[in-house]
Amino acid sequence: MKRVNEEMSFWDRLYIPALIKGMFTTLKHIPKKKFTYQYPEDPRSVDERGDRYRGIHKLTKDEDGHIKCVACFLCATACPADCIIIKAAPAPEGYKTKEGYQREKYPENFEINMLRCIFCGYCVEACPEDAIRMTSITLPQYFRENPKDGKILGGSRNDFIFDRDMLVANNNHDVIKEKYQKGLSVLS
Ligand code: SF4
Numbered sequence: 001m002k003r004v005n006e007e008m009s010f011w012d013r014l015y016i017p018a019l020i021k022g023m024f025t026t027l028k029h030i031p032k033k034k035f036t037y038q039y040p041e042d043p044r045s046v047d048e049r050g051d052r053y054r055g056i057h058k059l060t061k062d063e064d065g066h067i068k069c070v071a072c073f074l075c076a077t078a079c080p081a082d083c084i085i086i087k088a089a090p091a092p093e094g095y096k097t098k099e100g101y102q103r104e105k106y107p108e109n110f111e112i113n114m115l116r117c118i119f120c121g122y123c124v125e126a127c128p129e130d131a132i133r134m135t136s137i138t139l140p141q142y143f144r145e146n147p148k149d150g151k152i153l154g155g156s157r158n159d160f161i162f163d164r165d166m167l168v169a170n171n172n173h174d175v176i177k178e179k180y181q182k183g184l185s186v187l188s
């Protein structure tokens, strides 16, 4: 190995051997299997996601089928992009805490502006109720699978504001993900 202050030889100063060596390394990798996909042209770049990929959020439900969120605002406070808006309201009758007591609050609305979101996952970390999680679904995937009136959404800013019901509906995306993993059509 050459030391930093060592004087360069004639061949070093030509740079040609180093160039040839670099080109050889490049050529050597051309026929090898690729691990990267062109985004978003190659559908695999959108469809193939690891379990730990941080995609769009979902609001989880308890065993009674009620939204788990207790409208404590911790996720909104932790969010560095300031993209969560929660409207708290008294929880309807039957919304129970983990201990079985009537809950005080629930989110009348819960919005995430996906255009502002940086998918950092801080909201998930902050939640004391495991009420918000991230799916491995990307926004292009979501829009492709949820056309409205036959049109693919994502053309206007409003399409990126996910309200409470959309976030709850994202629980179904686990089914979609499973289909992707098994190579089945997600449209069936
Ligand atoms: S993932 Fe990060 S930026 Fe997005 S809503 Fe959660 S805390 Fe905010």
Ligand code: SF4
Binding pocket: 068, 069, 070, 071, 072, 073, 074, 075, 076, 086, 126, 127, 128, 129, 130, 131, 132
């Ligand atoms: S999602 Fe979790 S952290 Fe956010 S308001 Fe609901 S309970 Fe609180």
